[in-house]
Amino acid sequence: MSDTILVVGAGPTGLSAAHGAAFAGKQVVLVEKESKLGGAPILSGYARLVPSGEWAKDAIGRMVKRVEEDARVTIYKGAKVAQLDGEFGNFTATLSNGQTVDAGAVILSTGFTHFDSINKPEWGFGTFEDVVTTTQLEQMVAAGRIACPSDGRVPERVCILLCVGSRDRQIGREWCSKVCCTVSANLAMEIKELSPKTDVFIYYMDIRTYGLYEDRYYWRSQEEFGTKYVKARIAEVTMGPDKRLLVKGEDTLVKRPIVIPMDLVVHAIGMDPNHDNREIARVFGVGLEKHGFLDRGEHYTATFGSARRGIYVGGAALGPEDIDTCISHGLAMAMRAVGEFNVSAQQAA
Ligand SMILES: Cc1cc2nc3c(=O)[nH]c(=O)nc-3n(C[C@H](O)[C@H](O)[C@H](O)COP(=O)(O)OP(=O)(O)OC[C@H]3O[C@@H](n4cnc5c(N)ncnc54)[C@H](O)[C@@H]3O)c2cc1C
Numbered sequence: 001m002s003d004t005i006l007v008v009g010a011g012p013t014g015l016s017a018a019h020g021a022a023f024a025g026k027q028v029v030l031v032e033k034e035s036k037l038g039g040a041p042i043l044s045g046y047a048r049l050v051p052s053g054e055w056a057k058d059a060i061g062r063m064v065k066r067v068e069e070d071a072r073v074t075i076y077k078g079a080k081v082a083q084l085d086g087e088f089g090n091f092t093a094t095l096s097n098g099q100t101v102d103a104g105a106v107i108l109s110t111g112f113t114h115f116d117s118i119n120k121p122e123w124g125f126g127t128f129e130d131v132v133t134t135t136q137l138e139q140m141v142a143a144g145r146i147a148c149p150s151d152g153r154v155p156e157r158v159c160i161l162l163c164v165g166s167r168d169r170q171i172g173r174e175w176c177s178k179v180c181c182t183v184s185a186n187l188a189m190e191i192k193e194l195s196p197k198t199d200v201f202i203y204y205m206d207i208r209t210y211g212l213y214e215d216r217y218y219w220r221s222q223e224e225f226g227t228k229y230v231k232a233r234i235a236e237v238t239m240g241p242d243k244r245l246l247v248k249g250e251d252t253l254v255k256r257p258i259v260i261p262m263d264l265v266v267h268a269i270g271m272d273p274n275h276d277n278r279e280i281a282r283v284f285g286v287g288l289e290k291h292g293f294l295d296r297g298e299h300y301t302a303t304f305g306s307a308r309r310g311i312y313v314g315g316a317a318l319g320p321e322d323i324d325t326c327i328s329h330g331l332a333m334a335m336r337a338v339g340e341f342n343v344s345a346q347q348a349a
């Protein structure tokens with residue numbers, strides 16, 4: 001029986017799982033396909049995180065450092081698992097770099113892919129330079145300046161369109177991405193901090209700033225930062241003769257058509273299933289749920305298990321999730337893997 005736990009994917013979930021398993025005394029091999037650890041918050045350059053308010057590079061950076069400095073954790077970057085043979089207690093993984101890893105259990109923390117706004121062409125992304133996504137806005141905030149990409153001017157009016165690539169059955173995305181209302185309210189406040197004269201609008205179907213976020217983000221962004229929320233159904237984003245963007249649709253509260261000029265339009269993009277999920281399902285022998293996220297097995301007594309014994313799945317690989325929850329999933333998977341492992345070792349002795 002191998003005393004090693006293989007963790008695949010080094011975002012918040014995988015970093016938490018790797019630390020948890022190593023802390024419990026196991027050897028860990030962490031495999032990440034990119035050249036950097038940290039997952040979406042680091043790879044996409046997020047600014048301040050909800051709800052801690054800490055810069056992503058500091059908060060997630062600490063998680064990366066903790067794992068990198070742990071002698072029990074061996075890290076392979078720029079690598080994937082190409083093949084997995086064996087069974088619980090005795091898996092052998094062959095990596096894309098030719099390395100082989102013997103492991104008793106596997107934790108899949110392979111996360112999500114950001115929705116590509118090109119799939120919503122009527123809302124102007126890819127056509128107009130000043131239509132951007134929340135990840136681009138996060139990068140502007142992290143760099144300390146809000147600007148229109150077309151000419152670098154500071155925008156007088158910014159609007160954030162919610163639910164881009166989420167809750168949209170026409171393009172096959174039925175799910176709510178869970179974090180984007182709160183992240184957008186947070187970004188609206190950050191815009192105002194950096195550029196007090198900019199007016200910020202949020203166009204929404206419903207607001208889902210769940211739990212304590214309602215007060216800290218939804219109400220605060222209006223009452224302290226003057227963000228204007230408009231309940232609307234957006235039809236299209238075009239450009240007016242003065243080169244300003246025109247956001248067209250219907251104000252669904254007063255049931256009137258609206259055409260509103262904006263300098264910068266931001267798509268609050270959702271969380272898609274990881275594009276690698278078919279390959280991951282094939283290599284690891286786990287299932288996919290109907291939208292293409294990884295499937296979990298029976299949850300109540302075999303929490304974070306999958307269709308295959310000894311392989312655990314958690315974090316945003318299972319569906320849209322926030323970082324705090326992902327960190328808990330990571331620790332829970334480590335606990336499951338270490339626990340099952342120890343029981344099997346005792347039975348074998
Ligand atoms: C614009 C935006 C802003 C957000 N801001 C916040 C916020 O402020 N607070 C908050 O709580 N949440 C926020 N979120 C959600 C947050 O991004 C996720 O909760 C978190 O990144 C999920 O962590 P994860 O480790 O499960 O997945 P990921 O962050 O996606 O990490 C998965 C890792 O696995 C790697 N990987 C993928 N496939 C493979 C493979 N086949 N082999 C090896 N490695 C692989 C990836 O490269 C990546 O490093 C935001 C989301 C968006 C879209």
Ligand code: SF4
Binds near residue numbers: 162166167180182208
């Ligand atoms: S969290 Fe808000 S913006 Fe994101 S999909 Fe759900 S309702 Fe839409």
